[in-house]
Amino acid sequence: MExxxxxxxxxxxxxxxxxxxxxxxLRLAVMPDQAHVYVDGRxxxxxxxxxxxxxxxxxxxxxxxxxxxxxxxxxxxxxxDRPEPIEVTLTASP
Numbered sequence: 001m002e003x004x005x006x007x008x009x010x011x012x013x014x015x016x017x018x019x020x021x022x023x024x025x026l027r028l029a030v031m032p033d034q035a036h037v038y039v040d041g042r043x044x045x046x047x048x049x050x051x052x053x054x055x056x057x058x059x060x061x062x063x064x065x066x067x068x069x070x071x072x073x074x075x076x077x078x079x080x081d082r083p084e085p086i087e088v089t090l091t092a093s094p
Contacts, residue, residue, distance in 0.1 A: 023053060023055055023083070024055070024056065024057075024058055024079055024080065024081055024082060024083055024084075025053050025054045025055040025056035025079060025083055025084070026039075026053070026054045026056060026063070026077065026079065026083065026084050026085075026086050027052060027053055027054075027083045027084065027085045027086065028047060028050060028054055028086050028088070029085070029086070029087045029088070030047035030048075030065055030087075030088045030089075030090075031088070031089045031090065032067060032070075032090060033046075033047045033048035034046055034047070034048060034067065035047050035065045035066060035067040035070070035088075035090055036065070036066050036067065037050060037054070037063070037064075037065055038063070038064045038065075038066070039054070039056065039061050039062070039063055040061055040062050041062065047065070053083055056079050057079070058079050058080055058081060059078070059079060060076055060077070060078050060079075061076070061077050061078075061079060062074070062075075062076055062077075063075050063076075063077050063086070065088045065090060067090055069092060069093055070090035070091060070092055070093055071090060071091045071092075071093055072090075073088045073090060
C-alpha cells in the first residue's frame, strides 16, 4: 500500500521536550528504624516505612525523630533542589 502522505509531504515530528519531575526531600537513615519522624510538627510515619526518600518542598523544615525510651533528635534542615541525606542514631534515655 502506498503512503498517502508521500515520502516528502509528511509533517515533521514536533520536537518533544521531556521534563522529568525532580523529587527532593530527605533521605533518612534512622536507628532504631521504628522511630517516629515528624516534619514541621506533622507526623510523617515510622522511619522504616517511609522509604528511601521523604518528599518535601525545598526550604527550611523542622525535623524531629522520636522513640519511647530514647532522647529525641531535633534539627532544622534545609532542603534544596536535591535530596538531603540525614543520618540519625537515637540514644537510649537513662
